[in-house]
Amino acid sequence: xxxxxxxxxxxxxxxxxxxxxxxxxxxxxxxxxxxxxxxxxxxxxxxxxxxxxxxxxxxxxxxxxxxxxxxxxxxxxxxxxxxxxxxxxxxxxxxxxxxxxxxxxxxxxxxxxxxxxxxxxxxxxxxxxxxxxxxxxxxxxxxxxxxxxxxxxxxxxxxxxxxxxxxxxxxxxxxxxxxxxxxxxxxxxxxxxxxxxxxxxxxxxxxxxxxxxxxxxxxxxx
Amino acid sequence: xxxxxxxxxxxxxxxxxxxxxxxxxxxxxxxxxxxxxxxxxxxxxxxxxxxxxxxxxxxxxxxxxxxxxxxxxxxxxxxxxxxxxxxxxxxxxxxxxxxxxxxxxxxxxxxxxxxxxxxxxxxxxxxxxxxxxxxxxxxxxxxxxxxxxxxxxxxxxxxxxxxxxxxxxxxxxxxxxxxxxxxxxxxxxxxxxxxxxxxxxxxxxxxxxxxxxxxxxxxxxx
DNA sequence: GGATGTGAATCCGTTCACAGCT
DNA sequence: AGCTGTGAACGGATTCACATCC
Numbered sequence: 001x002x003x004x005x006x007x008x009x010x011x012x013x014x015x016x017x018x019x020x021x022x023x024x025x026x027x028x029x030x031x032x033x034x035x036x037x038x039x040x041x042x043x044x045x046x047x048x049x050x051x052x053x054x055x056x057x058x059x060x061x062x063x064x065x066x067x068x069x070x071x072x073x074x075x076x077x078x079x080x081x082x083x084x085x086x087x088x089x090x091x092x093x094x095x096x097x098x099x100x101x102x103x104x105x106x107x108x109x110x111x112x113x114x115x116x117x118x119x120x121x122x123x124x125x126x127x128x129x130x131x132x133x134x135x136x137x138x139x140x141x142x143x144x145x146x147x148x149x150x151x152x153x154x155x156x157x158x159x160x161x162x163x164x165x166x167x168x169x170x171x172x173x174x175x176x177x178x179x180x181x182x183x184x185x186x187x188x189x190x191x192x193x194x195x196x197x198x199x200x201x202x203x204x205x206x207x208x209x210x211x212x213x214x215x216x217x218x219x220x221x222x
Numbered sequence: 223x224x225x226x227x228x229x230x231x232x233x234x235x236x237x238x239x240x241x242x243x244x245x246x247x248x249x250x251x252x253x254x255x256x257x258x259x260x261x262x263x264x265x266x267x268x269x270x271x272x273x274x275x276x277x278x279x280x281x282x283x284x285x286x287x288x289x290x291x292x293x294x295x296x297x298x299x300x301x302x303x304x305x306x307x308x309x310x311x312x313x314x315x316x317x318x319x320x321x322x323x324x325x326x327x328x329x330x331x332x333x334x335x336x337x338x339x340x341x342x343x344x345x346x347x348x349x350x351x352x353x354x355x356x357x358x359x360x361x362x363x364x365x366x367x368x369x370x371x372x373x374x375x376x377x378x379x380x381x382x383x384x385x386x387x388x389x390x391x392x393x394x395x396x397x398x399x400x401x402x403x404x405x406x407x408x409x410x411x412x413x414x415x416x417x418x419x420x421x422x423x424x425x426x427x428x429x430x431x432x433x434x435x436x437x438x439x440x441x442x443x444x
Numbered sequence: 445g446g447a448t449g450t451g452a453a454t455c456c457g458t459t460c461a462c463a464g465c466t
Numbered sequence: 467a468g469c470t471g472t473g474a475a476c477g478g479a480t481t482c483a484c485a486t487c488c
Contacts, residue, residue: 011479016418017403019422020419036447045481047480047483048481051450051480054450060448060449061448061487062448063445064446065446065448079426080428081422081425083436085435093320097316098316098317098319099417102316108422109421146434149428173428179242179326181239181265189427191421193420194242195321195397195415196332197235198397198413199371199395200238200301201231202411203301203303203371203395204300204301205394205411206307206370207394208302212368212370213305215305216304232457233457256468256469256470267458269459269460270458272469272472273457273472276472280470282469282470283465284464284466284469286466286468286469288470
């Protein structure tokens with residue numbers, strides 16, 4: 001299969017997971033794997049994995065499986081992370097600071113190269129090897145550096161407005177940590193990380209043992 | 223429709239999103255809404271929203287819509303967040319620290335009441351109004367507090383082992399920030415937050431303008 | 445023998461469209 | 467007229483199962 005048959009976003013979303021497993025295998029020194037083994041590790045069916053990969057080419061060998069390093073390279077190319085993307089962090093609260101300092105980005109294709117906040121106390125301070133810049137510098141800095149990706153870690157009330165600024169500056173992919181749905185043009189991609197939403201999803205499945213939580217009254221505002 | 227027809231996890235996952243929109247509406251002082259309005263704000267079809275809600279009861283009134291406060295209460299009950307869940311944070315790096323200090327949990331049903339790390343430098347230090355405890359105290363503390371929910375923010379290499387300890391201590395829901403798939407018994411729920419995976423998913427859709435990233439060689443290890 | 449790649453079959457989730465209530 | 471709740475239709479994603487190749 002050649003490509004260009006627009007592949008569903010759900011498939012694309014699994015590729016980074018495959019990549020994680022492959023880099024683990026590389027660390028372990030294993031040079032060949034199979035859809036079955038990958039599936040085992042990831043809790044995904046082997047058929048699923050084969051079907052997903054088949055959208056992009058024929059990477060395996062029948063009877064043998066997949067060469068780990070080769071598949072790893074191919075997936076990195078497909079996801080366009082066979083290069084290093086510059087990323088901006090907006091909002092230097094605890095979370096923004098954690099993101100700006102996180103060492104795990106570089107080895108997986110991303111480097112934070114700009115950090116913004118609007119708090120005068122924070123502007124000008126150092127964060128790793130970066131200096132916190134004022135929001136007023138956002139447009140110039142992002143366009144100058146050709147930054148296309150941003151992580152949004154500002155309070156929900158400001159998120160939409162900052163988002164608009166980012167888009168105006170040319171950002172095309174936003175990882176949004178604010179618990180709010182953003183409005184963006186169709187050509188801007190947004191992913192949401194709301195830890196509370198995940199927690200709330202899981203509590204649905206928990207037992208209602210009164211020992212396990214503090215019962216409150218309904219709590220709906222007026 | 224009464225209930226108990228096991229509702230797909232994908233539906234459950236949207237309820238927290240509806241809840242977010244409803245609390246926004248409450249803040250704005252709006253008392254009635256419609257599936258259309260909610261859908262508009264969230265980028266979800268109105269039919270989807272009506273269908274999702276219909277699994278749990280008939281919350282709306284034809285011709286009128288939904289009473290915001292009532293629907294909000296109902297969803298909180300359904301998700302079992304009409305109470306406050308105690309949560310443990312394991313791993314006090316930048317991220318764990320940010321989680322432990324984050325003010326947004328309490329208003330949405332969760333309170334961090336225990337923090338663990340294995341670094342002697344960190345053990346005993348204060349974090350908000352909590353004190354960092356050693357991993358050796360994990361079992362006793364979690365069982366004593368009847369904690370069922372944990373957030374995992376340790377390096378990937380330790381995640382599975384810590385996960386096992388958590389499960390042994392009675393934890394039934396884990397929010398995992400380590401970039402690794404965890405093995406857990408069927409009755410333990412896990413949600414994954416891997417920001418890099420989301421970024422990698424979005425880069426697939428970005429243009430390959432050489433100005434926008436630093437090209438590297440293939441980079442696959444031996 | 446063993447594992448891939450893939451059409452066919454199945455399953456599941458979303459959307460349609462409308463009856464029914466306010 | 468307006469909006470919900472829902473069976474029916476649709477479409478998309480997953481799984482099956484097997485031909486094919488190492």
